[in-house]
Amino acid sequence: MNEGGQAETPLAARIRALIETAGPLSVFDYMALCLADPQHGYYMRAEPFGAGGDFITAPEVSQLFGEIIGAWLVHAHAASGAPEKFHLVELGPGRGTLMADILRVARLRPEFRAAASLHLVETSPRLREIQKATLGADAAKVQWHDTPATLPGDGPLMIVANEFFDALPIRQYVRLQGRWRERCISLTDEGKGFRFVAGAGVLEDADLASSLAGAPEGTVIETQPLANALVQDLATRLAAQGGALLAIDYGYGRTAAGDTLQALRGHQHVPVLEAPGLCDLTAHVNFEALARAANLAPLRPRRLLGQGEFLLALGLLERAGQLGANKSEEDRDRIRGEVERLAAPDQMGDLFKVLVIAPDAVSLIPFDPV
Numbered sequence: 001m002n003e004g005g006q007a008e009t010p011l012a013a014r015i016r017a018l019i020e021t022a023g024p025l026s027v028f029d030y031m032a033l034c035l036a037d038p039q040h041g042y043y044m045r046a047e048p049f050g051a052g053g054d055f056i057t058a059p060e061v062s063q064l065f066g067e068i069i070g071a072w073l074v075h076a077h078a079a080s081g082a083p084e085k086f087h088l089v090e091l092g093p094g095r096g097t098l099m100a101d102i103l104r105v106a107r108l109r110p111e112f113r114a115a116a117s118l119h120l121v122e123t124s125p126r127l128r129e130i131q132k133a134t135l136g137a138d139a140a141k142v143q144w145h146d147t148p149a150t151l152p153g154d155g156p157l158m159i160v161a162n163e164f165f166d167a168l169p170i171r172q173y174v175r176l177q178g179r180w181r182e183r184c185i186s187l188t189d190e191g192k193g194f195r196f197v198a199g200a201g202v203l204e205d206a207d208l209a210s211s212l213a214g215a216p217e218g219t220v221i222e223t224q225p226l227a228n229a230l231v232q233d234l235a236t237r238l239a240a241q242g243g244a245l246l247a248i249d250y251g252y253g254r255t256a257a258g259d260t261l262q263a264l265r266g267h268q269h270v271p272v273l274e275a276p277g278l279c280d281l282t283a284h285v286n287f288e289a290l291a292r293a294a295n296l297a298p299l300r301p302r303r304l305l306g307q308g309e310f311l312l313a314l315g316l317l318e319r320a321g322q323l324g325a326n327k328s329e330e331d332r333d334r335i336r337g338e339v340e341r342l343a344a345p346d347q348m349g350d351l352f353k354v355l356v357i358a359p360d361a362v363s364l365i366p367f368d369p370v
């Protein structure tokens, strides 16, 4: 039994053995094991999404979300000079719902649909199967990738990522006696449960360390080396190949101290060190750091928008009105509820942010003045 009084998970036993032999495990390694361990990782075995899962993402809330993203992609393709061939890429497609909604909208623009080759970046074999089922006939045209590294090296890339970057492991550092020590996980004194400790490693990023040097003892800060490196790679490709990256996630626009690591299980927050492998583990995305990683001529990250602002500017209410026309009062209520959920500031509208990275010369609504 661990401290939560539950039976130990298989992954908890492995992590305990690792700590016993090699010492404390960094938050980074803990998160990587919990999410991506081939045998016991959360995305490899659980059914994370939807009402019966652990959390609901925007595409699962409403078809309106994917339809608006689809309309934006059609616009971005046209604004990029309507290339006759391009790669439509999704990072971390979950159940495949967003891509299915995008493709349904795209059928209204045959020239977009005909120009697109489909690429899904997904590590989980289980989720790949679900994506295949969701996409139906379109699945035959999809190329799956384990990592963005194998995406085609020529031709424009239109890349969309919803709640992908929050699932990449982060590092945490804790302020102790004037230093930023890497936050790690060790065993409780009784040896069964887990607890946070300060590890031997220290923060290497001198700029970040000095900008937050005045932080009080015990403050936690986070870095996202994987997310930043990935965006930097994608930006290098976009600079050479053309296209755009649309990243939607929950997070913050300015670097700040704070512990944002969280675990969700059955729609409830649970302690981060409880039931490893059985909970979704995420951290808020630092969009300032992502934008900096992508600031590479001739690319330019656009101003960061809230999800609500983005969806409303692109006609969320109008589309909801169309969808509700000739429907029952009950259906219209449901659609109104979905709009609220996606766009209201106290729901997903403000916490979720939209970052676009594209060549400077490409003018994109609603980010650039028209």
Ligand code: SAH
Residues within 6 Å of the ligand: 043, 049, 057, 058, 059, 060, 091, 092, 093, 094, 095, 098, 121, 122, 123, 124, 127, 146, 147, 161, 162, 163, 164, 167, 168
């Ligand atoms: N975009 C979906 C799902 C978000 S959950 C939605 O909005 O519903 C995160 C997704 O990213 C899952 O599909 C997960 O398996 C995938 N994923 C997580 N880490 C990954 C990695 N390092 N490489 C590729 N896919 C990853």
